[in-house]
Amino acid sequence: xxxxxxxxxxxxxxxxxxxxxxxxxxxxxxxxxxxxxxxxxxxxxxxxxxxxxxxxxxxxxxxxxxxxxxxxxxxxxxxxxxxxxxxxxxxxxxxxxxxxxxxxxxxxxxxxxxxxxxxxxxxxxxxxxxxxxxxxxxxxxxxxxxxxxxxxxxxxxxxxxxxxxxxxxxxxxxxxxxxxxxxxxxxxxxxxxxxxxxxxxx
Amino acid sequence: xxxxxxxxxxxxxxxxxxxxxxxxxxxxxxxxxxxxxxxxxxxxxxxxxxxxxxxxxxxxxxxxxxxxxxxxxxxxxxxxxxxxxxxxxxxxxxxxxxxxxxxxxxxxxxxxxxxxxxxxxxxxxxxxxxxxxxxxxxxxxxxxxxxxxxxxxxxxxxxxxxxxxxxxxxxxxxxxxxxxxxxxxxxxxxxxxxxxxxxxxxxxxxxxxxxxxxxxxxxxxxxxxxxxxxxxxx
Numbered sequence: 001x002x003x004x005x006x007x008x009x010x011x012x013x014x015x016x017x018x019x020x021x022x023x024x025x026x027x028x029x030x031x032x033x034x035x036x037x038x039x040x041x042x043x044x045x046x047x048x049x050x051x052x053x054x055x056x057x058x059x060x061x062x063x064x065x066x067x068x069x070x071x072x073x074x075x076x077x078x079x080x081x082x083x084x085x086x087x088x089x090x091x092x093x094x095x096x097x098x099x100x101x102x103x104x105x106x107x108x109x110x111x112x113x114x115x116x117x118x119x120x121x122x123x124x125x126x127x128x129x130x131x132x133x134x135x136x137x138x139x140x141x142x143x144x145x146x147x148x149x150x151x152x153x154x155x156x157x158x159x160x161x162x163x164x165x166x167x168x169x170x171x172x173x174x175x176x177x178x179x180x181x182x183x184x185x186x187x188x189x190x191x192x193x194x195x196x197x198x199x200x201x202x
Numbered sequence: 203x204x205x206x207x208x209x210x211x212x213x214x215x216x217x218x219x220x221x222x223x224x225x226x227x228x229x230x231x232x233x234x235x236x237x238x239x240x241x242x243x244x245x246x247x248x249x250x251x252x253x254x255x256x257x258x259x260x261x262x263x264x265x266x267x268x269x270x271x272x273x274x275x276x277x278x279x280x281x282x283x284x285x286x287x288x289x290x291x292x293x294x295x296x297x298x299x300x301x302x303x304x305x306x307x308x309x310x311x312x313x314x315x316x317x318x319x320x321x322x323x324x325x326x327x328x329x330x331x332x333x334x335x336x337x338x339x340x341x342x343x344x345x346x347x348x349x350x351x352x353x354x355x356x357x358x359x360x361x362x363x364x365x366x367x368x369x370x371x372x373x374x375x376x377x378x379x380x381x382x383x384x385x386x387x388x389x390x391x392x393x394x395x396x397x398x399x400x401x402x403x404x405x406x407x408x409x410x411x412x413x414x415x416x417x418x419x420x421x422x423x424x425x426x427x428x429x430x431x432x433x434x435x436x
Contacts, residue, residue: 034343034379036343037342037344038343038347038376040344041347083336095319095322095323096230096231096319097315098311098312098315156276156279156308157279158283159283160280163279163282185369189373191377192376192377193373
């Protein structure tokens with residue numbers, strides 16, 4: 001057990017085998033652009049889904065980030081989140097708008113929360129997966145919604161942001177549960193996913 | 203909202219001849235501060251409407267429902283905290299002019315920025331350097347995912363085999379797209395320079411320069427917007 005919170009924080013960011021490394025240390029460099037492209041593809045698909053409110057989104061575009069956990073090292077996860085945000089801004093043409101800011105904040109908050117939760121459970125579970133895709137996605141969705149609500153509070157709605165918080169958080173949790181189940185089911189049967197090397201294998 | 207085909211073709215030809223994607227990007231970047239600093243509500247509404255028309259001309263079609271929903275929602279949320287002069291009442295709830303105007307201003311800024319972005323930014327916009335190369339690699343992958351193989355018949359796959367069938371279809375598409383792609387990061391594809399057009403006699407002529415007067419026209423919108431900042435605001 002870590003002796004202090006500082007040690008706990010440091011341990012959450014480090015893994016014994018950081019990086020997507022084969023034995024000779026060569027990184028699989030095409031995975032990050034491919035996953036970023038998959039994010040953009042799913043984001044375009046998401047626009048076709050009718051939404052009850054313009055701010056509520058299903059979160060398809062976060063699936064590649066979820067699947068990338070354990071396959072990419074932390075720096076590659078950061079790059080993937082950045083490519084997803086910038087690429088979405090270019091494809092949907094929202095690079096100059098508040099949408100870009102909200103998208104970036106949500107993506108990075110979600111990614112950091114999922115990485116932190118996964119590392120925490122790996123560290124204490126001694127390599128046994130105590131949290132699956134559902135738990136990780138729920139953590140990511142709550143972090144993303146919290147970041148976006150904070151932005152809405154200080155940038156858009158002021159104190160009135162509290163009125164959209166219940167709808168946003170409950171819809172986000174529901175969609176995170178369904179997407180987590182979907183991701184778990186897909187990862188279990190997918191040859192493509194199984195063929196990708198693990199980032200932190202022993 | 204979609205432009206008629208003839209109008210769409212005319213607008214596409216205009217943008218192809220008169221302005222490159224980087225020029226449009228820098229013009230929009232120049233307009234951005236003037237738009238954000240505008241205090242006059244009527245001028246802000248006019249600028250938002252202009253950006254909407256420009257985005258429609260550039261893209262050919264725009265989803266008008268979502269911006270309208272954003273306009274209504276953000277304005278209504280702004281009016282939920284009444285302060286100042288009461289303008290009218292909805293039942294017993296007072297709607298005050300400063301609160302409503304503040305909400306409307308925020309809504310117009312939000313929608314205007316979206317339209318400005320849709321006008322200025324496109325996947326064909328290339329950034330310089332390593333960042334541009336990485337982004338080009340991402341779009342190359344996206345092209346691989348969305349073209350080539352027959353479209354993923356998700357509904358048919360789900361109808362045949364339920365979720366298992368859908369997962370198998372998705373997996374097959376991802377496997378084929380991923381392993382068919384050559385290592386991108388090693389040789390990130392930079393966009394090829396456009397070939398110089400040949401004349402009918404077989405020689406090569408220099409690329410025709412865009413008319414400078416037309417390019418100067420593109421500098422007008424930012425100048426007008428900065429001049430509009432000095433208009434009185436209520």
